[in-house]
Amino acid sequence: MTYDILITSATLPDGTTTDIGITGDKITALATDLPRDAGQIIDATGDLVAPPFVDPHFHLDAALSYGTPRINASGTLLEGIDLWGELRDIATVDEMVERALTYCDWAVSMGLLAIRSHVDTTPDHLNTVTAMLEVQRIVKPYLDLQLVAFPQDGLYRSKTGRENVIRALDMGVNVVGGIPHFERTMEDGRASVKDLCEIAADRGLMVDLHCDETDDPMSRHIETLAYETQRLGLQGRVAGSHLTSMHSMDNYYVSKLLPLIAEVGVSAIPNPLINIVLQGRHDTYPKRRGLTRVKEMQAMGIPVGWGQDCVRDPWYSLGTGDMLDVAFMGLHVAQMTSPAEMRRCFDMVTQVNAQIIGLDGYGIYEGATASLQILDASDPIEAVRLRAERLCVISKGNVVSTKPRPNATLSLPDRPGHVARRHQA
Numbered sequence: 050m051t052y053d054i055l056i057t058s059a060t061l062p063d064g065t066t067t068d069i070g071i072t073g074d075k076i077t078a079l080a081t082d083l084p085r086d087a088g089q090i091i092d093a094t095g096d097l098v099a100p101p102f103v104d105p106h107f108h109l110d111a112a113l114s115y116g117t118p119r120i121n122a123s124g125t126l127l128e129g130i131d132l133w134g135e136l137r138d139i140a141t142v143d144e145m146v147e148r149a150l151t152y153c154d155w156a157v158s159m160g161l162l163a164i165r166s167h168v169d170t171t172p173d174h175l176n177t178v179t180a181m182l183e184v185q186r187i188v189k190p191y192l193d194l195q196l197v198a199f200p201q202d203g204l205y206r207s208k209t210g211r212e213n214v215i216r217a218l219d220m221g222v223n224v225v226g227g228i229p230h231f232e233r234t235m236e237d238g239r240a241s242v243k244d245l246c247e248i249a250a251d252r253g254l255m256v257d258l259h260c261d262e263t264d265d266p267m268s269r270h271i272e273t274l275a276y277e278t279q280r281l282g283l284q285g286r287v288a289g290s291h292l293t294s295m296h297s298m299d300n301y302y303v304s305k306l307l308p309l310i311a312e313v314g315v316s317a318i319p320n321p322l323i324n325i326v327l328q329g330r331h332d333t334y335p336k337r338r339g340l341t342r343v344k345e346m347q348a349m350g351i352p353v354g355w356g357q358d359c360v361r362d363p364w365y366s367l368g369t370g371d372m373l374d375v376a377f378m379g380l381h382v383a384q385m386t387s388p389a390e391m392r393r394c395f396d397m398v399t400q401v402n403a404q405i406i407g408l409d410g411y412g413i414y415e416g417a418t419a420s421l422q423i424l425d426a427s428d429p430i431e432a433v434r435l436r437a438e439r440l441c442v443i444s445k446g447n448v449v450s451t452k453p454r455p456n457a458t459l460s461l462p463d464r465p466g467h468v469a470r471r472h473q474a
Contacts (some may be wrong), residue, residue, distance in 0.1 A: 106356030
């Protein structure tokens with residue numbers, strides 16, 4: 050058999066070594082010593098070959114807008130929301146499309162080939178939705194972009210909030226979002242969760258709510274989200290993003306809450322880079338960092354994936370689109386430092402995130418979509434440690450990005466002439 054692309058001696062995340070034959074946009078063979086008959090042969094000897102990175106939580110409409118109309122002086126979530134409220138009414142569709150496409154270029158170069166992005170549905174003009182649907186159309190050949198109808202100012206707090214969510218879904222956005230903790234009252238927040246879950250159930254859609262993104266230990270909308278998931282039969286289709294209030298909740302209450310979340314199959318999406326920057330801004334010391342209870346949820350069998358959230362926008366001034374940066378920070382803040390936990394951090398930005406957003410054909414197996422990456426690392430732990438270079442990125446059967454190895458040349462007395470940071474056995 051002739052392959053379009055043959056990757057030889059690939060080391061998979063589980064440590065096995067294999068050749069990978071790609072024909073069209075599918076993986077068609079996995080075996081050792083496949084015939085060297087291919088349009089392109091890529092030698093991956095010693096390198097990690099993994100499925101692409103997946104980001105289950107992002108805001109593409111705001112990406113790369115940092116400093117417009119001004120910088121977030123307080124560094125708080127609320128000032129960021131205010132700034133974005135100004136920006137979304139002056140940003141043009143063309144500008145948002147261009148910023149988003151630039152970010153998608155960054156993402157592809159980083160092996161990030163699937164993104165779930167929340168799209169603000171607050172403004173009646175819905176330019177944000179128009180722009181992101183156009184971006185989704187343009188990148189479809191090489192990047193899976195999932196869009197969430199997100200009423201940034203609240204479903205009820207904004208006069209046309211609910212109406213605009215429905216309009217966005219009718220335009221083609223296919224995940225239902227919300228922000229219950231930003232409604233005017235706790236009761237309005239609970240009602241919005243119920244309403245949004247019913248909209249999703251009626252339309253057969255997935256749900257992903259910004260849930261309890263606050264330091265307030267009494268913000269408990271995740272409990273309502275778990276209840277509505279059970280009531281409406283939405284198991285496996287619902288995610289709670291952020292969940293930072295759980296960082297501050299009473300331990301006894303959490304001991305009741307986690308089994309409820311696990312029972313109904315709600316996923317959790319913490320965003321470590323952003324959570325630790327935005328939370329605890331009202332604290333002196335001890336200063337909270339707001340990351341939710343990652344290891345405790347994983348111990349209950351709750352799917353937990355790391356999200357990026359923001360890159361150079363009103364909430365976050367840094368970022369490159371590198372999900373290994375996200376995993377690296379999450380590993381530190383969640384204190385996931387055993388070998389098994391470090392490997393799990395890699396899985397959280399690959400397999401687990403793909404599961405959370407319902408990505409079809411994901412993985413490295415015969416019949417899977419031929420989207421994968423070759424990293425300058427020998428295993429997942431080394432990939433996280435180094436934030437390893439993506440040497441080659443393949444999307445749907447096409448090589449879409451290549452990079453040289455980042456080894457440095459040295460001029461030092463009595464030392465080697467080059468240095469590599471990879472572990473030498």
